[in-house]
Amino acid sequence: MQNVILTGDRPTGKLHLGHYVGSLHNRVEMQNSGKFDKIFIMIADAQALTDNADDVNKVKTNISNVALDYLSCGIDPEKSTILIQSQIPELCELSFYYMNLVTVSRLQRNPTVKTEIQMRGFKQSIPTGFFCYPISQAADITAFKANTVPVGEDQLPMIEQTREIVRSFNSLYKEVLVEPRAVLPTNSKCARLPGTDGQAKMSKSLGNCIYISDTPDEIKKKVHNMFTDPTHLRVEDPGHTKNNPVFIYLDAFCEDKHFAEFLPEYANLQEMKAHYERGGLGDGKVKKFLTAILQAELEPVLKRRQEFEKDLGAVFEMLRVGSEKAREVAAQTLDDVKTAMGINYFGKNKL
Numbered sequence: 001m002q003n004v005i006l007t008g009d010r011p012t013g014k015l016h017l018g019h020y021v022g023s024l025h026n027r028v029e030m031q032n033s034g035k036f037d038k039i040f041i042m043i044a045d046a047q048a049l050t051d052n053a054d055d056v057n058k059v060k061t062n063i064s065n066v067a068l069d070y071l072s073c074g075i076d077p078e079k080s081t082i083l084i085q086s087q088i089p090e091l092c093e094l095s096f097y098y099m100n101l102v103t104v105s106r107l108q109r110n111p112t113v114k115t116e117i118q119m120r121g122f123k124q125s126i127p128t129g130f131f132c133y134p135i136s137q138a139a140d141i142t143a144f145k146a147n148t149v150p151v152g153e154d155q156l157p158m159i160e161q162t163r164e165i166v167r168s169f170n171s172l173y174k175e176v177l178v179e180p181r182a183v184l185p186t187n188s189k190c191a192r193l194p195g196t197d198g199q200a201k202m203s204k205s206l207g208n209c210i211y212i213s214d215t216p217d218e219i220k221k222k223v224h225n226m227f228t229d230p231t232h233l234r235v236e237d238p239g240h241t242k243n244n245p246v247f248i249y250l251d252a253f254c255e256d257k258h259f260a261e262f263l264p265e266y267a268n269l270q271e272m273k274a275h276y277e278r279g280g281l282g283d284g285k286v287k288k289f290l291t292a293i294l295q296a297e298l299e300p301v302l303k304r305r306q307e308f309e310k311d312l313g314a315v316f317e318m319l320r321v322g323s324e325k326a327r328e329v330a331a332q333t334l335d336d337v338k339t340a341m342g343i344n345y346f347g348k349n350k351l
Helices: 017-033 054-075 090-101 104-109 111-120 131-145 154-172 215-223 245-253 256-262 270-276 283-309 312-341
Strands: 004-009 038-043 081-084 146-149 182-183
Touching: 004 017, 004 131, 017 038, 017 054, 017 146, 017 245, 017 312, 038 054, 038 312, 054 081, 054 283, 054 312, 081 182, 090 131, 090 312, 104 111, 104 215, 111 131, 111 154, 131 312, 146 256, 215 283, 245 270, 245 283, 256 283, 270 283, 270 312, 283 312
Parallel strands: 004 038, 004 146, 038 081, 146 182
Antiparallel strands: none
């Protein structure tokens, strides 16, 4: 069996540092590892429409933003197939067949769905498409026969629901679908970055993101305004590094080499944390250090993005080619599914 990855993002805005440390770095490493036969990276615009149906232009505009973020971070279209979800109509047909294998009560019990519904304030006015998106996601994964799906911990219930659908289909009809496994980020520090305002989740809608495509000045301004320890009022006050967004970001991005380059009075992050915790180290100095690290990290990414932006036509051609390539794979899976179900009437299962 081939090793196949499926991963992706909803195009509801530019990608931020949470995506950068939580998934993009890992994708590039997996892409370049040589361990996988195929890698599909989906821009999930159809899924984004399940709660943005009244703002199609928002989704449409951000397809290019997400594609540019992928390319600037090192996703190589020669090694990974980047596709647009809505351009693969076979996914809708697969979703329709899978709906018969999942009960409404099972969807209601999905922890990820429950959390997302609460976060968006849908209450009883839940769009049906949004409610059924675990089934749509199962179609996405199985269409490409992906056995590896990199996700955050909050997405594990979605992968489990896909596994249930695969087992149900294979048991009821014929074993043609591949059961996927979830792969979590290897660095626990990077599992979830908080928002710059101290909120638990970095969110475009809350305006608390540092974007991958931010300029050095934008990074400086956002870090300067970042929430820290509210009890650390004066430089001499002891401070808390735990649950302090500035130090959480340093945990994710800081290396010993950064001290030699930007703050040589400390050998490593532990020394800096110890000083902050006993008092005598101001937030301004810590934020200046974090700013320098993020600017250095994102400078080459921004330069690559600016180069790709010079020829957006080539970027969309890459997306067209990737979508066509992906559709060929999905069409073969759909044919396998319909044959297994006995409804491929003009193929192997003639009337």
